[in-house]
Amino acid sequence: MSTSASSPALEAALSPLPTDLRRRLLRNYAKVKSEALNPHHDAVGHQAGKLAEVLLRVLQHLLTGASTPLNIGLSDFKGECEKLERAPKAAGAEGLRILMPRALAFLYTLRNKRDFGHVGGEVDANAIDALTAIRLADWCMCELVRVCHSVPLEDAKLICDSIATREMPMTWAVLDRKRVLSASLTYRDQTLLLLYGEVDSAVPCEDLADWTERPRRRDFNRDVLEKLHRARLIEWDRETDMAILSPTGIREVEANVLPRAKVAI
Numbered sequence: 001m002s003t004s005a006s007s008p009a010l011e012a013a014l015s016p017l018p019t020d021l022r023r024r025l026l027r028n029y030a031k032v033k034s035e036a037l038n039p040h041h042d043a044v045g046h047q048a049g050k051l052a053e054v055l056l057r058v059l060q061h062l063l064t065g066a067s068t069p070l071n072i073g074l075s076d077f078k079g080e081c082e083k084l085e086r087a088p089k090a091a092g093a094e095g096l097r098i099l100m101p102r103a104l105a106f107l108y109t110l111r112n113k114r115d116f117g118h119v120g121g122e123v124d125a126n127a128i129d130a131l132t133a134i135r136l137a138d139w140c141m142c143e144l145v146r147v148c149h150s151v152p153l154e155d156a157k158l159i160c161d162s163i164a165t166r167e168m169p170m171t172w173a174v175l176d177r178k179r180v181l182s183a184s185l186t187y188r189d190q191t192l193l194l195l196y197g198e199v200d201s202a203v204p205c206e207d208l209a210d211w212t213e214r215p216r217r218r219d220f221n222r223d224v225l226e227k228l229h230r231a232r233l234i235e236w237d238r239e240t241d242m243a244i245l246s247p248t249g250i251r252e253v254e255a256n257v258l259p260r261a262k263v264a265i
Contacts, residue, residue, distance in 0.1 A: 013149045025054045036134045041126035048133035049111035052104045063091040081105040093147045107136045178211045182261040189257045195245040196253045202242035
């Protein structure tokens with residue numbers, strides 16, 4: 001069984017949850033997993049924080065029978081987690097009463113206190129912070145499936161095993177260069193994907209040619225950069241020989257390149 005973050009199998013397993021909570025939960029989890037495949041650590045943290053807020057409401061529903069409406073903010077997240085820890089044993093399994101509230105409190109604190117985009121004199125820990133957030137999100141989803149599933153036991157186990165499987169990133173930083181791990185992508189799509197990984201800054205075109213391993217730089221300019229520039233997918237400044245992804249390029253990557261890269265990997 002192959003179970004993606006938004007697969008029908010996962011939705012079926014969590015069918016005992018109220019429809020609005022289940023749909024929001026699956027949507028936010030899918031966003032965390034989507035950002036996990038890209039080097040956008042701050043985006044992972046942002047989405048993980050949103051997921052934590054939905055997961056807390058799910059626990060409220062399961063343990064108390066009522067939850068904070070989705071359109072009302074949680075003013076004291078840590079306090080709400082501590083309330084759930086004080087729920088009587090009869091309210092639910094220990095994983096839901098004790099472990100998940102503590103995991104969510106840590107996840108929410110990690111997102112708010114580390115901020116994933118912190119810039120300063122200390123060592124940059126954004127990558128490990130993002131990875132920790134992703135695995136906490138995975139663990140929480142597995143715990144919900146384990147305790148609340150409405151599918152056969154074997155199917156629930158397969159879903160948890162699938163969630164636990166680490167997904168491969170689309171790009172790899174190695175030896176002062178980057179590589180697109182999906183070897184079947186065209187030079188065009190590799191270039192777009194590499195720029196997507198640096199969406200807020202321009203990248204030297206010399207680096208892009210090197211990272212995609214296009215044999216001749218003149219051919220790379222003509223066949224890739226010029227065509228992308230004319231299509232307004234990138235802005236290529238010939239004077240500085242730098243390129244940056246445009247808003248249209250971002251939409252192109254998310255709609256067409258990322259799905260092909262995931263299948264290829």
